[in-house]
Amino acid sequence: MKDTDIKRLLYTHLLCIFSIILSIFIPSFFLENFSILETHLTWLCVCSVFVTAVNLVLYLVVKPNASSKRSSLSYKVTRFLKCCIYFLMSCFFFHVIFVLYGAPLIELVLETFLFAVILSTFTTVPCLCLLGPNIKAWLRVFSRNGVTSIWENSLQITTISSFIGTWLGAFPIPLDWERPWQVWPISCTLGATFGYVAGLVISPLWIYWNRKQLTYKNN
Template sequence: MLSSKFTKDEECSVPCCKCSFTNSIIIIIILLLMSRHFHSIPLLSRLIRSCLYFSLSCLFFHTVIVLYGAPLIDSALETFSLAVLLSSLTTLRCLCILGPNFQAWVRVFSRHGAMSVWDTCLQITVAMTVLGAWVGAFAIPLDWGRAWQVWPISCSLGATLGYLSGLVAAPAWIHYHRKQLTYKCK
């Protein structure tokens, strides 16, 4: 019998992580081809910068998750899977709306940088996604011995629920504050 270097759970995580990462890159390519906002930048340059931003955000989220206490070596693949999920829920939306424009990202995520309803929606959904992943980590140290407490299932569920609640909260917040919303002129 041949022995595998991965356990059964790790064998399942490898294709899932690769599939999520590949799907995100394909979505970036399709959106850049269909985008009308950024014609001043050549398509190949936009594609390379978008893929670079997405890859860097995966590495950034992986580093932040490890700094918050995730296993560095034991569950590196699971941690990177969570980082790809967070990047897919946050960075991919930013790339779709703002494109690979770093100054626009800084403007949107600064304290009072929202210049449109879309910028406000981005702020709310990204914040709710990250907050959901953080809140999802609270269930991990509870000693219930449940399958959903295994790293990073509760954080992934929290991020997904945070993203979904952000999709509901953003339009509700905009509707509630529609009279106070006066966006700056570009």
């Protein structure tokens, strides 16, 4: 592991953060009355698209795990299709989990689903980019001593912090402050975004600080 790796990690993460900031400001040039709170669903879609795009581009440019031996077109296409299916499945999975956690079942379905989409964007998309549609690899990364590179380590941190942010985002809902952002699912989506951004910021720093202790065994 070299410092250049960490630097690359930091830059990619900064780009991801930048994409989220862009998703806040760019649509207001094209859409009237755009604001995060009032046209929340639009923002969710825009943010999701931006983050996915940036993640894909970064993956293609940086290639953190450039070890794909087969490079036939059909393989790539099936892989891409598989990734899409995985993404959709994760959206539905998160939706089910939200409902199990107490989200309304019938009302606000679209809101809940878009929330699932944005959380999938923050968690599943990086996993798909880095690890591919390979559940076993995912399970490995998210267990103790399972990471094999700083990329996986940062993936672990950002994903977990996204989840924690989402979880913490649910806490203000019952409070009687009557703020517009306390409405379901705005506080949770904001929490997820903040968690994701925090994870993006923290993970390079954490890896930098612990670079002495971190030794990765590559298979």
